[in-house]
Amino acid sequence: MTQLNVLEDFPILKQTDKNGNRLCYLDSAATSQKPEPVLRAMDDYYHTINANIHRGIYHIAEEATAAHENVREKVRAFINAGAASEIVFTRNATESINLVAYSWGRQTLQKGDVVLLTEMEHHANLIPWQLLAAEKELRLEFIPVKEDGQLDLEAYAGLLDMRPKLVSISGMSNVLGTIPPTKQMAADAHQAGALFLLDGAQMVPHQKVDIRDIDADFFAFSSHKMLGPTGIGVLYGKQALLEAMPPFFGGGEMIKKVYLRSFIANDVPWKFEAGTPAIAEAIGLGAAIDYLNAIGMDHVSAHEENLTEYAIRSLLTAPGLKILGPLNGKRGSAVSFTVDYAHPHDVAQILDSENICVRAGHHCAMPLHDRFAIPATTRASFYIYNTRDDVDRLLTGLEKVHRLFG
Ligand code: 7TS
Numbered sequence: 001m002t003q004l005n006v007l008e009d010f011p012i013l014k015q016t017d018k019n020g021n022r023l024c025y026l027d028s029a030a031t032s033q034k035p036e037p038v039l040r041a042m043d044d045y046y047h048t049i050n051a052n053i054h055r056g057i058y059h060i061a062e063e064a065t066a067a068h069e070n071v072r073e074k075v076r077a078f079i080n081a082g083a084a085s086e087i088v089f090t091r092n093a094t095e096s097i098n099l100v101a102y103s104w105g106r107q108t109l110q111k112g113d114v115v116l117l118t119e120m121e122h123h124a125n126l127i128p129w130q131l132l133a134a135e136k137e138l139r140l141e142f143i144p145v146k147e148d149g150q151l152d153l154e155a156y157a158g159l160l161d162m163r164p165k166l167v168s169i170s171g172m173s174n175v176l177g178t179i180p181p182t183k184q185m186a187a188d189a190h191q192a193g194a195l196f197l198l199d200g201a202q203m204v205p206h207q208k209v210d211i212r213d214i215d216a217d218f219f220a221f222s223s224h225k226m227l228g229p230t231g232i233g234v235l236y237g238k239q240a241l242l243e244a245m246p247p248f249f250g251g252g253e254m255i256k257k258v259y260l261r262s263f264i265a266n267d268v269p270w271k272f273e274a275g276t277p278a279i280a281e282a283i284g285l286g287a288a289i290d291y292l293n294a295i296g297m298d299h300v301s302a303h304e305e306n307l308t309e310y311a312i313r314s315l316l317t318a319p320g321l322k323i324l325g326p327l328n329g330k331r332g333s334a335v336s337f338t339v340d341y342a343h344p345h346d347v348a349q350i351l352d353s354e355n356i357c358v359r360a361g362h363h364c365a366m367p368l369h370d371r372f373a374i375p376a377t378t379r380a381s382f383y384i385y386n387t388r389d390d391v392d393r394l395l396t397g398l399e400k401v402h403r404l405f406g
Contacts, residue, residue, distance in 0.1 A: 002299075002302045002303055002305075002306040003303060003306065003387070004295065004299060004300075004303045004384050004385075006035070006295070006384055006385055007385050007387070009035040009036050009037070009291075009385075010033045010034070010035055010036075010385050011036060011039070012025075012033050012034075013025060013033060013385055016355070017355040019355075021354055021355040021393075022355065023355055023357070024354075024355055024356040024357065024390050024393045024394070025357050025385070025386070025390075026356060026357055026358045026380040026381060026382065026386065026390060026394060027357045027358060027359050027379075027380075027381060028205075028225070028333075028381045028382060028383035028386075029174045029202060029225070029333075029334040029359070029363075029379065029381035030225075030359055030381070031224045031225060031230065032205060032224065032225050032226060032227050032383055033227070033383075033385060034227055034228070034229065034284075034288075035227055035288075035291050037287050037290070037291050038227055038228060038229065038284050038287045038288050038291065039284075040287070041283050041284055041286065041287035042229060042280045042281070042283060042284040042287075045064070045067065045279070045280045045283045046280060048060075049063045049064045049067065050064065050279075050280075051063075051064045052064070052276055052279075053065040053068050053276075053277070053279055054253060054270075064279060067279075067282075067283050067286075068277070068279050068282050068283065069084075070286065071282045071283060071285055071286035071289075072084045072087045072089070072269070072282075074285075074286045074289045074290070075087045075234055075285070075289065078204075078209075078289050078292075078293070079200075079204065079209045079210070079211045079219065079236060080209070080210040080211055080212055080213070081211055081212065081236050082212060082239070083239060084269075085239060085242075085267070085268050085269050086236055086237060086238065086239050086242065086268075086269070087234060087235075087236055087269060088234065088235040088236075088237065088242070088268070088269040088272045088273065089232060089233070089234065089269070089273055089277055089278070089282060090220075090232075090233045090234065090235050090272075091231060091232065091233055091278070092222040092223075092224070092230075092231075092232075092233035093124055093199060093200070093201040093220045093221050093222040093233050094124040094222075094233075095233060095235075096218075096220035096221070096233050096234060096235035097124055097125055097128050097168075097197070097199065097220050098128045098248075099235055099248045099272060100128075100197055100218050100220075100235065100237070101128035101129060101131070101132045102128075102132070102248050103245040103246055103247070103248045103272070104195075104218075104241065104245050105128075105129075105132045105136075105166070106132065106135075106136070106246075107244075107245065107246055108165065109132065109136050109138055109165055109166075110136065111136060111137040111138070112137065112138070112139060113136075113138050113139065113164075113165045114138070114139045114140075114141055114162045114163065114164040114165065115129050115132075115133065115138055115139070115140055115141070115164060115165065115166045115168065116141050116142070116143065116159055116160075116162075116164040116166065116167045116168070116189075116194070117129060117140060117141070117142050117143070117167075117168055117169065118142060118143040118144075118145065118151055118169050118170070118180075119142050119143065119144055119145045119367060119368055119371050120145050120149075120151070120170065120173045120175065120176060120178060120365065120368045120371075121168075121169070121170055121199070121365065121367075121368075122170060122174055122199065122201065122363075122364050122365055123364045123365065123366070124199070124201070124364070125168055125169075125170060125197075125199045126367070129168065139162075141159055141162060141164065143155060143156045143159060143169070144371075145176070145178075145368065145371055148325075148326060148327075149173070149176040149177070149178045149324060149325030149326045150178060150180075150326060151169075151178065151180050153181070153185075156185065156188065157188070160188060160189070160191075160192035160194070161192075163192060163193055163194070164189075164192065164194045165193075165194055165195065166194055166195050166196075166197060167185065167186075167189035167194045167195070167196050167197070168196075168197035168198075168199070169182070169185065169197075169198065169199065170198075170199040170201070170202065170203075171198050171199060171200050171202065171203035172202035172203045172206070172332040172334075173202070173325065173332070173334070173365075173368070174201070174202050174334055174363055174364070174365065174381075175324065175325065175334065175336045175363045175365045175368055175369075175377065175379065176324055176325030176326065176331075176334070176336065176368070177308070177325045177326060177331040177332035177333065177334045177335060177336075178325055178326055178331060178332070179203075179330055179331055179332055182198055182214050182216070183213065183214045183215070186198070186214055186215050186216050187215065190215070195217040195218070195241075196215070196216050196217050196218075197216065197217065197218040197219075197220070198211075198214065198216040198218070198219045198220070199220050199221075200219050200220060200221040201220065201221050201222050201225060202225070202332060202334065203221070204221040204225075204226055205225045205226035205227070205292075205300075205383070206300060206301060206304055206332060206333060206383075207297060207300070207301045208297035208298060208301070211236055216236075217237065217238050217241055218235065218236065218237050218238075218241070219234075219235070219236035219237075220233070220234070220235055220236075221233060221234050222234075223281065223284070223285040223288065226285075226288055226289075226292065227288040227291055227292065228281070228284050228285035228287075228288035228289075229278075229280075229281045229284040229285065230281070231278045231281040232277075232278040232281035232282055232284075232285055235272070237268075239268065242268040242269065242271075242272070243268055245272075246265075247265055247271050247272060247274070248272060249272070249274035249275070250263075250274055251274035251275045252274065252275055252276075253266070253270055253273055253274055253275060253276075253277075254266050254270060254271050254272065254273060254274040295384065300384055303384055304332075304333040304382055304383070304384070305330075305333075307333065307382050307386055307387070307388065307391065308331065308332070308333045308335065308382060309328075310388055310391055311333075311335055311380065311382065311391045311394070312327055312328070312335060314391050314392070314394075314395050315335065315337060315394075315395070315398075317395075318339070318395060318398050318399075318402070319339075319402060319406065320339050320340035320341055320402075320406070321337055321338070321339050321340075321398070322337060322338050322339075322340075323335060323336070323337045324336045324337065324338070324372060324374075324377055333381055333382040333383070334379060334380075334381040335379065335380050335381065335382075336363070336377040336378065336379040337377060337378055337379075337380075338374060338377055338378070339378075339398070339401065339402070341401075341402065341405045341406045342401050342402075342404075342405035342406075343360075343376070344360035344361065344376040344377055344378040345360045345361070345376070346401070346405060347360060347378045347398070347401050348360035348378060350397065350400055350401045350404060350405075351394070351397040351398075351401070354393065354396070354397045354400065356393055356394060356397050358378055358379060358380050358394070359378075359379045359381075360376060360377070360378045360379070361376050361377075362375070362376055362377075363377070363379055380394055
């Protein structure tokens with residue numbers, strides 16, 4: 001089964017514009033659409049057991065607490081972490097990476113230490129390290145991206161000679177679709193004495209992840225890109241690391257005992273979860289995981305690989321169009337391109353007039369666009385609800401752009 005047929009589950013995709021064109025959503029790298037079971041799970045929560053968690057002793061509070069903690073176990077199983085206590089709920093992948101920077105990084109890193117990133121990072125895996133580097137006088141180094149969009153792994157080997165304390169990379173580029181050999185890179189990082197942080201924001205929605213097999217020390221991702229709601233994300237961290245790290249936010253929930261001038265922190269993962277969490281959102285994330293599991297992540301990947309291959313093949317027939325990133329082989333479903341006759345914003349606007357949603361701009365990866373000496377690209381990104389019909393619509397839309405601007 002390489003073609004999924006799940007469109008019926010996504011109410012938003014039934015919308016049509018005034019010309020009767022169905023919504024063609026090609027911006028899942030920014031955020032995914034939500035299937036009915038996810039919407040229902042959140043709605044049910046508010047209709048039936050809404051209460052604050054970890055404090056009430058009345059029955060709906062206990063049910064809400066159990067439902068919330070049950071999702072932690074679902075997340076653990078979904079990425080094959082060793083223990084549910086290694087799953088910290090955050091707001092999003094961005095917050096997860098910031099948590100590592102400000103808790104682990106601030107405690108561990110010292111003046112002159114090297115943090116090794118890549119040239120293709122989303123700003124979420126760049127700015128936290130820039131901020132920390134300014135505070136602690138760290139050195140940031142970058143694995144180069146080659147012309148074909150792949151990481152320069154020979155350069156990586158050389159950069160590891162600098163004995164970085166941390167290697168932090170994305171498991172899939174949100175612009176190029178590049179999928180680096182993360183397991184090998186983690187092993188190489190460990191060999192050089194570094195910890196390995198994997199930004200899984202574009203990875204978890206699209207492929208089966210076995211985090212213990214990859215052996216990343218930290219792993220960050222967002223619910224909203226994997227069919228779940230906004231407002232909740234995950235930081236996976238190895239138990240011993242999380243236990244040694246100081247809290248990042250302070251407040252209720254993250255404590256065991258509080259005195260006027262001091263406190264004793266709670267156990268992991270709650271030590272990192274100050275304040276009332278996103279309870280309905282966690283339940284929505286749980287429903288998203290159930291939904292993806294029912295399809296099977298292998299089927300998700302196969303569907304996307306098939307569609308991405310078709311999209312690239314189709315796009316390359318369009319006049320004056322250039323795709324950034326790998327054109328074949330194992331790559332993700334984010335396809336960014338330029339056309340030599342129109343600015344990406346014009347492309348996106350014309351496509352929008354055909355009810356086709358694509359993203360135009362730098363996609364929060366400005367240094368990567370600098371690397372390719374272009375200010376912006378148009379990006380189509382696919383997910384389980386997209387079909388070849390969407391790709392064909394994109395191509396027809398681009399013909400219109402060509403007619404108007406070409
Ligand atoms: N890392 C990668 C690789 C991403 O693509 C994104 C979001 C993030 C981190 C941050 O995720 P957040 O949920 O914390 O915002 N990427 C995109 C995108 O490509 N278009 O909009 C958001």
